[in-house]
Amino acid sequence: MSTATTPGSGRGLEVRSIDYVPLGERHGKVSHIGPLWFMSNAQIATLAVGLISITTGGNLIWSLIAIAIGVLVGTLFMAAHSSQGPQLGLPQMIQSRPQFGYVGALLVWLFAYLQYAGFNIFNTVLAGEAVAGSVHFGSETLWFWVVTIIAAAVALFGYDLIHGFERYLTYLTIVMLALLTVAALTHLNLPGGAFDLGDFHLVPFLGQLGVAAGYQISWAIYVSDYSRYLPPESGRGTFKWTFWGSALGGIWVMFLGSFIAASAGKDFETIASIQDTADKLFPGFGSIALFVAALGLVSVTALNMYGGSLTLISSIDSLRRIRPTVRIRVITIAITAIFSLVFANIASADFLANFNDFLLLVLYFFIPWTAVNLTDYFIVRKGHYAIAEIFHPNGIYGRWGWAGITAYLVGFAVMIPFFSAGKLFVGPAAAAMGGADISLFIGLPVAGFLYWVLTRHIDTAAELRLAEAQAAELEEASNSHLEP
Secondary structure (H helix, E strand, O other): OOOOOOOOOOOOOOOOOOOOOOHHHOOOOHHHHHHHHHHHHOOHHHHHHOOHHHHOOOOHHHHHHHHHHHHHHHHHHHHHHHOHHHHHOOOOHHHHHHHHOOOOOHHHHHHHHHHHHHHHHHHHHHHHHHHHHHHOOOOHHHHHHHHHHHHHHHHHHOHHHHHHHHHHHHHHHHHHHHHHHHHHHHHOOOOOOOOOOOOOOHHHHHHHHHHHHHHHHHHHHOHHHHOOOOOHHHHHHHHHHHHHHHHHHHHHHHHHHHHHHHHHHHHOOHHHHHHHHHHOOOOOHHHHHHHHHHHHHHHHHHHHHHHHHHHHHHHHHHHOOOOOOHHHHHHHHHHHHHHHHHHHOOOOOOHHHHHHHHHHHHHHHHHHHHHHHHHHHHHHOOOOOOHHHHOOOOOOOOOOOHHHHHHHHHHHHHHHHHOEEOOOEEOHHHHHOOOOOOOHHHHHHHHHHHHHHHOOOOOHHHHHHHHHHHHHHHHHHHOOOOOO
16 A cells, blocks of 8 residues: 655654554644634635625625524534544545545546635635735735745645644634624624514525535545544544534634625625724724734645645546655645646636635535545444555455445436526526525435445445454554655
8 A cells, every 4th residue: 555755753744645644643632623624714715705695685694694504514514524534544535435436536536626726726816915905015926926835835844734833823813803803893884684584585595505515515625634643532522623613713704704795785895895894993903904814814725735735646646556755745735836826816806706606616516525425434334444455456445436426426417407606507496496506405415325325235344354454564554664
C-alpha cells in the first residue's frame, strides 16, 4: 500500500497525504475540531449564503428559520463523515474507493476537486477585496497573490499548522463577530414586516433552506482530512465537536448576512455593506472587521488547497500508483493555488448570482455521494474496512464499484426534475412548484436505499476477518521509511 516518507511527527512539513495514519502517530485533542469547523464557517463566503431568501423575496424571520433548519440538517451529515476520520485514519475522499472502486472513485473526485477550486476562487476574490478595503493599500490583484501565497504555505505545512491557525484565529473572530452583531442589532433599520410570520413564501424559504444545507454538506468532502490523526476512540467526540462548531459558526454568520441584506435591500454589496454596518458601531471598525474576515478567508483557502492536493494525489494514484511524498504534496498544492489565482483574476462581477448557482451545483453533485458513503459506513460495513485493500488496484473492493456508481447516478438522475438552479436550469417538477427546490429530500433517500439494496450480497464478516489479519502488516508498512 501507499506509505509516507517518514513518520508524521507534527513538526515541520507534514509528510503524509492519502496514506493511512498509523496508531503511533495519532495525536491531538478532539476538542480542537470545534474551533476548526467554527472558523471554517465564520467567514464572508458563509455570510453570503444567508442572502438567498432575502434577495428572492422572502422576509427576515422566515429566512432565519430556513437557515437554522438547513444548517442543522446539512451539518448532521457533515459531522457523520467527520467521525470516520479517527476510525479509518484516512483522508475523506480516499474512503470512496470501497463504494465506487479503485478507479470508479474518480467520478466523485472530479466533482470534489471542482468544489475545492471553485470555493477558492470565490474566497480569493472576497479576501482580496476585504484586505484592499481595510488597509487601503495596493490593488485587489496584489492581495489575491498575497492571500494565495500565505494559504499555500499553511496548506504545505499541513494538518497541525492548519489546526493551530484556525484555533487561535477563532478567538479573534468571535470578538469581531460579537461586535458586528451588536452593530447589526442596534444600528440597522429593517423593513416593515421583517418579523411577520404570516408573510410566508415557499420558494424563497426552500431556496434558502436548500442552499444552507448544501453549504454544510459541501464540507463533507473535507472533514476526515482534519480528524484522521485523532485516536480511533475519538469518533463520538469528533461528531459532537464538528457538529456544534460548524453549526454555530454557520448559523451565526448566515444570520448576520440576512440581517445586513434585509436592511440594505437592493443596495447590498458584500464587502461594502459589511464595512458600513461595522462602522456604525464606531469609526474604523469596518476596516478592522474586514481585515479579520480576510484572515478567515485565508484560513479556509488553505483548507481548500490542502483538500484539493489530497484529491489530486488520490486521482493520480488511481491511474498510476505513486508514493505520496512531500514533493507530490508541493506540486499538487501549487497546481491548486495557481488554478484558483488565475480564475480569481477573471471572476465575473456578478458574484452573488454565481455564488448561489455554484452552491446549488455543489449540493446536487454531493447529495448522492454523501448518501452512498454514509450508508456504506454506518449500515453496510458498520465502520469496518480492510484498509490495506483500499490501496490495491485489484483488491477486494475492485476497480469499479458498480453498486456505488449505480446508486449515485440514479440518485442524481431522480433529483434532476426537482433542480431549481437559478439561471442555469429549472426542472419540470420545480417549475410546477413555482421554483421550489426539494431535490435534497429526493436524492438522499433514493441513493442511500438503492445502495443498501445493491450491497446486500457483500460478505462483511469476511472483510472484517481480512482487516484483522492485515492489521499488524498495515501498521508496519505505514511506519516504514521511503525516500522523499
